[in-house]
Amino acid sequence: MVTADEQRDTRYRLAAAEFGGALVRLARAYEPDVDRRRDLLQDIHLELWRSFAAYEEQCSLRTWVYRVAHNVGISRRIRKRKLRLVSLDAADGIHTGDNTAEQADAAHDVARLYVLIRQLESPDDQVMLLYLEDMDAAAIGEVTGLSPNAVAMRIHRVKAILTERFRLRSECRPGVRHE
């Protein structure tokens, strides 16, 4: 007979094994400082482990994991009183550094993505993060609570921003040709 505690521990281990990498990326997006990020990541894991006591498969495991993780990130952001952020529509004003051919490597792109995401307001930052994690519009709507229309509109904007800002990298990559 499996006890509730054992079931919670098993669920946590399964979820962490499957989504651990995504949780690290999420923590990096919420917190630029290394020490605070470690702390945030621990908070996310702890909350995830605790939350499985209330998980009754009311949504998919993936949705649950992302909801819990983003909610921990949101709580921290409110505590830090970081409320002056911008929407996707105003993202043109966010300076993410130059994208010259010399700097067009993966690490530079990732760093620029983090700069961009950290300055976006909720739920635009979550939509971009979930989109980068390869989630579709329906799944993003389930995690964020946005309507399908609102998600579609944001994904369209996210794609435009990513194409515009990260085009140069693709152009510089050997073997990638643009018309």
Added chain:
Amino acid sequence: MSDIKDIWKNQPIEEDVVMNIKDLTEHARSFSDRFGRRNLLLYAWSAINVLIHIWALSTGRMPAFRAPMVLMLLAYIFVAWQVWLRFTPRRAPLQNSGQAVLQFHRQELERQHGAVAKAWLWYILPFWPPYLWELAIWFQRIDFARPGAKSSLFALQLAVIGGVCFWSFVWMLFSRHATRMELELERISRVRAE
């Protein structure tokens, strides 16, 4: 587009992806011990004032002000308790942690807004009865027949103006923060209605 997604998903990860459950439970215990820097400043300010008042009361200085000083001491303790109660990071109830992000965000903002918007009640008001009482005793003790009365009255006026300015400034800080939260709440409502 899959190019940038690939770069994103293939970034190097040095951190632990699965954590030890024993470590997590220890982390849970330490959670309530962590306070924000702003809260620590408020606690330090309260502690200094509590110590000053205890010292003044125990050494019998300014006996005429004894009763309002006791009240002021209680006000500092009450406010420190309220800061702990309202602003200490606490875990969300289990049933809330798996909510959709927008719903959770709104609830968290409402909770914090409630504390900030009512700051006049729990942060400012407790200090006013002992403060006014002290001013009244001060005024009563001015002997207008003596030549030094004018300067005493001037000092009293300065204390009144200083008190009003200080507490207006504190009220303004809380109000500004409450207004910013209200705007954020309105924005979240608009996004949810989209």
